[in-house]
Amino acid sequence: AQSVAQPEDQVNVAEGNPLTVKCTYSVSGNPYLFWYVQYPNRGLQFLLKYITGDNLVKGSYGFEAEFNKSQTSFHLKKPSALVSDSALYFCAVPDLSGGSYIPTFGRGTSLIVHP
Amino acid sequence: GAVVSQHPSWVICKSGTSVKIECRSLDFQATTMFWYRQFPKQSLMLMATSNEGSKATYEQGVEKDKFLINHASLTLSTLTVTSAHPEDSSFYICSARDPGGGSVYTQYFGPGTRLTVL
Numbered sequence: 001a002q003s004v005a006q007p008e009d010q011v012n013v014a015e016g017n018p019l020t021v022k023c024t025y026s027v028s029g030n031p032y033l034f035w036y037v038q039y040p041n042r043g044l045q046f047l048l049k050y051i052t053g054d055n056l057v058k059g060s061y062g063f064e065a066e067f068n069k070s071q072t073s074f075h076l077k078k079p080s081a082l083v084s085d086s087a088l089y090f091c092a093v094p095d096l097s098g099g100s101y102i103p104t105f106g107r108g109t110s111l112i113v114h115p
Numbered sequence: 116g117a118v119v120s121q122h123p124s125w126v127i128c129k130s131g132t133s134v135k136i137e138c139r140s141l142d143f144q145a146t147t148m149f150w151y152r153q154f155p156k157q158s159l160m161l162m163a164t165s166n167e168g169s170k171a172t173y174e175q176g177v178e179k180d181k182f183l184i185n186h187a188s189l190t191l192s193t194l195t196v197t198s199a200h201p202e203d204s205s206f207y208i209c210s211a212r213d214p215g216g217g218s219v220y221t222q223y224f225g226p227g228t229r230l231t232v233l
Contacts, residue, residue: 032220041227041229043119043208043224044222090158090159094220105158108158
C-alpha cells in the first residue's frame with residue numbers, strides 16, 4: 001500500500017527565514033507525490049506535484065519541493081517565509097491501482113510563521 | 116484552473132434533522148467526485164466516491180444509510196447527513212478530477228462545509 005508520512009505536527013519559523021515541511025513516502029514503483037495547503041475553514045489547494053523529471057519541483061506561492069529517491073523524501077520548501085503562509089500542509093500520494101488516483105494524505109503539518 | 120464549489124459553507128442544525136450539502140464542478144464535468152470528512156487538526160478521511168448515474172462507493176466503516184450520496188449530473192453531487200447527531204459535526208470536503216485538465220492525478224477541492232449539530 002502506498003503511504004506518506006509527515007513527521008512533524010507543527011513547524012514554527014520566523015518571517016523571512018527559510019522553511020521546510022517534511023514528507024517521506026512509501027510506494028511501490030515510481031512515486032507520484034503532491035503537496036496541498038489548507039487555510040482555516042477552507043478546502044485544500046493544490047501547491048505542486050512530482051510525476052517525473054527534475055527532482056526540484058516549483059509550485060504556487062513561491063513554494064518548491066525536492067524529490068529525493070535515496071531518502072524517499074519529498075520535502076516542501078520556501079526560501080523566505082511569509083506570515084500568510086501559516087496554514088495546514090498535506091503531502092499526498094495518489095492510488096494508481098485500478099485507475100482511481102484517489103490520494104492518500106499525510107496527517108498534515110501546521111506551519112506557523114511568526115512576524 | 117478547475118473550480119469546485121460547495122454549499123452551504125456553514126450549517127447548524129438540530130439533532131435528528133437531515134442536512135444536504137451540495138458539491139458542484141463549475142467549469143468542468145466530473146463523472147467522479149469524492150467526499151471527505153475532516154476532524155479538527157487532522158487529515159482528510161475519504162468517506163465515499165460519488166459516481167454520476169450510479170451508486171456511490173463507500174469506504175469501510177462509513178454508513179451508507181447515514182450519509183446519502185447522489186450524483187445526479189456531471190456537475191453536481193450531494194451529500195445528505197440523515198438524522199444528524201452531534202458526533203456528525205465535522206468539516207466535510209468534496210473534490211473532483213478534471214478529466215479534461217492537465218493531470219488525472221490532481222484533485223480539485225471544494226472550500227468545505229462546516230456542519231455543527233446541536
